Amino acid sequence: MKITVIGAGAIGGNLAAKLAAAGHDVQVADARGPEAVRAEVLESGARAADLAEAVKGRDVIVLSIPFGVAEQLADLFAAVPDETVVIDTSNYYPGMLSEPIEAVENGRVESVWNAEQLGRPVIKAWNAALAGTQQTRGVPAGTPGRIAIPVAGDSEEAKRVAMQLVDDTGFDPYDxxxxxxxxxxxxxxxxxxxxxxxxxxxxALAAADRAKDAAVRDSVPERLATLPAEFTLDDVVEMNRAAHR
Known part of the structure; x- marks a missing residue:
């Protein structure tokens, strides 16, 4: 499958490397230019590409960009065919990773708002796993205890494609x-x-509560401050679990 990952940070870099290792034709593009793509991201066979060229002729485009900047890509995506699957991996952290966005603060679902800014439908995937989890804890299908990743979207066909790619990165996809x-x-x-x-x-998905979960989200800096100076991936996972006990 021909895949472009836009964004060469921790999540985008992980996904580009994993998908290339799984045998896909992967390009990585970054708004800062091809030179911004780290060498280790390309070790599995992914290729750095210019942003404008990287969206042409692709089956899937994965957006691993900060929440709130999708509108800046709307003109670029105007020429992308409708059948191209677009996957959004972003997360909304107002006051920490982005400025508060009024529509989202007033109840607009994050990825619905992102799709509106981009001007096309998106599938939501890979956002609910830490970068360290994605990088180190993917295992083959059928492995006991395999971590699951939720995938949400309105097109059943596009969601099917995204779920297959989640599986290719080492995780059980869940609709x-x-x-x-x-x-x-x-x-x-x-x-x-x-x-x-x-x-x-x-x-866990059924137990979600928008008001409570937003409060837990906003308390992340304080809770991180209680962890050991050299905290581990397991420490962060346990912190997240403990917030809902």
Whole structure:
């Protein structure tokens, strides 16, 4: 499959490397130019590409960009065919990673708002797993305890494609319903970055509470400050789980 990952940070870099290792034709583009793509991202066979060229003739485009900047790519995506699957991996952290966005603060679902800014439908995937989880804890299908990742969207065909790619990166995909329900996998609900299995994930998504989860999200800096100076991936996962006990 021909895939472009836009964004060469931790999440985008992980996905580009994993998808290339799985045998896909992967390009990585960054607004800062091809030179911004780290060498280790390309070790599995992905190629750095110019942003304008990287969206042409692709089956899938993965957006691993900061939440709130999708509108800046709307003109670029205007010429992308409707059949191209667009996957959004972003998360909304107002006051930490982005400025508060009025529509989202007033209840607009994050990825629904992102799709509106981009001017086309998106699938929500890979946002509910930490970068360290994505990088180190993917395992082959059928492995006991395999971590599951929720995938939400309105097109069943596009969602099927995204779920196959989640599987290719080493995780069990779970159909989390329409995009309007993707708030259940956003920060910091019970299903967000808690490394749950396919059996555990549905109950965590069902237990999501928008007001409570937003409060947990906003308390992340204070809770991180309570962790050891050299905290581990397991420490962060346990912190996220503990917030919902």
């Amino acid at each position: 989390a319903g329409p995009l309007a329900d993707s708030w259940r996998q956003q920060p910091n609900g019970p299903a967000y970055c808690t490394e749950l299995t396919l059996d555990e994930l549905p109950a």
